[in-house]
Amino acid sequence: MQKPATIKDIALRLGLSISTVSRAMRNAPDISPETKQAVLLLSEELHYQPNRLALSLRQKQTHTIGVIAPNLDYVLSTMIRGIDEVALEAGYTVMVCQSNESFGREILNTGRLLDSLVDGFIVSVSSETKIFDHLKKIQARGLPMVVFDRVTPQLSAPSVRLDNEEGGYLATEHLLDQGYKRIAMLAGPANLGVSNTRVEGYLRSLKRRGVAIDKKLVIHCDFNQDYAYYATQELLAQRRRPDAIFTISDRMALGAMLAIKEKGLSMPQDIGLVGFNNEPVMRLLTPAISSVDMPSFELGKAAAKLFIEVMHNNEDMRMVEEVLKPRLIVRESSKRL
């Protein structure tokens, strides 16, 4: 139950002044080897550890990065592992706050971290977020902020993201290549850039191939597996039902798969399915499900590296935009040639 020792304690017991002890700790140049020895010895004995709060208060930096994440699912936690790895290396502690896709929680979390707890932010917004004032406040405070994965034009900040348009394009091209004619898309919430960009890729592919675009085939719903399930049921109930479905996440692909199986349709013959994220389980399902793979770990690392750079550079890096490329992993669910 003993209180942690402070330099004051050490100074007292050694009959030295506080500043001398402080110097010894930070092995400053102007100090005699003997006193330094003595101080180090005693500090060892007392298990002295500098008080980070006091330090931070003085130097006005906490060496902590706040990470705002909408959830902790497979993709995000992989990205966070990447962030963590780089941050740790650079001497930063990472503080992860997950908003559970709730706008309110996101505001709360940023607010708390902003109360001088962190030196800056690495942010991915919740799917509910349509207003960005709480994040702009970060910038107004002059704190560095990097946006990752879920990027939005409404936020003028350096960012790292996937080429989502390309992802949507790749998936759609592949489905067309496999002879699918009527490709539906389960998109995410309509205000989420990530989702819309993937839709754009989908549209680009269709246009390029001269395939008529049917708006009834693009369904916006929650990322949730259940919503995808119901949405797919509705899709399959349409008079001219789609013969392929491209979902914006693997979770949604799972929901779609369930509905497809229940309906008694078979993949890839009756219907093709392509997901997004390439979660490890996708290859284990029957049929194994195709998916657009994104380099999540690398993306996290890139975000952290960018953050460190922004931190140490004083230049305006708001326009920096790093874009990683997706690649399509073709599996049984969409391979019928």
Added chain:
Amino acid sequence: MQKPATIKDIALRLGLSISTVSRAMRNAPDISPETKQAVLLLSEELHYQPNRLALSLRQKQTHTIGVIAPNLDYVLSTMIRGIDEVALEAGYTVMVCQSNESFGREILNTGRLLDSLVDGFIVSVSSETKIFDHLKKIQARGLPMVVFDRVTPQLSAPSVRLDNEEGGYLATEHLLDQGYKRIAMLAGPANLGVSNTRVEGYLRSLKRRGVAIDKKLVIHCDFNQDYAYYATQELLAQRRRPDAIFTISDRMALGAMLAIKEKGLSMPQDIGLVGFNNEPVMRLLTPAISSVDMPSFELGKAAAKLFIEVMHNNEDMRMVEEVLKPRLIVRESSKRL
């Protein structure tokens, strides 16, 4: 780029003393309505937010809970969501550090958080951890610490965990009920209590049924899916191969499933399979895989509640041990009657 306003700034601009402003903020009783109004107004205008560092330094508490987690997979992140929910409610911020199952990282993380950053810890140890000095240090400092999920007798701390023995028992009983005779078990690292306790449940069931115990059927390997895959290959290559496999995690069950399918064996006829954790995908696989379900979210909430209690109680709660019950979810992979 403006520095955040301090009470000093406000005091200056209002011609008041710092303490008066401070009082106004915390709506202390002895203050005139007018000055209070004025202060609140200006503080609003300047976007004043109290500096948590200064506050913490003074009051010697940070209102932050450090969570040490071995990873951020499905189970852990669900638990953390539970922790988060309760902690937030109680006015705490949660700081999650994930050790990536590395002992070194775990030490590093606890060390950093211990530097006066958190008021206490909610801990689940890495699978590598065999020495617990870094965690005992937390207690030596008089900080509250609750252990969750991965509990160990080497740590005398209040804890919340699953009844793992029961989980192992349930799964094994079920397999025996289904007529499986030779049940193998893929256990986790040998030093991990969670793993060993599940093995104990497995053994209890076998003994009760009078089934001979074959040590070659209990394999300790990493949690990793790949290890499980190889381990299963070896199991299936044994002269008298097992006719059922019980794995300590769903990830391992996936690895086992791959090996089983590759070998051309069918579930549940040739071989039965039961996993642990009941991750959502298990029900989507073909065949759907049985699994021992654990109330992860509830467990996280319970851990946080216990923490708050320990925090506010001064009594010695080291002996408190909360145990949640698992339940078996039977699916195709093990249901052959």
Added chain:
DNA sequence: TTGTAGGCGTTATCAT
């Protein structure tokens, strides 16, 4: 009702 002064643990500046 308001102000003064000291302290939380540390570092930086200026003396000595």
Added chain:
DNA sequence: ATGATAACGCCTACAA
């Protein structure tokens, strides 16, 4: 080479 002092932002006796 060492010490005294002010400061970081806030709170809290105590004094006025």
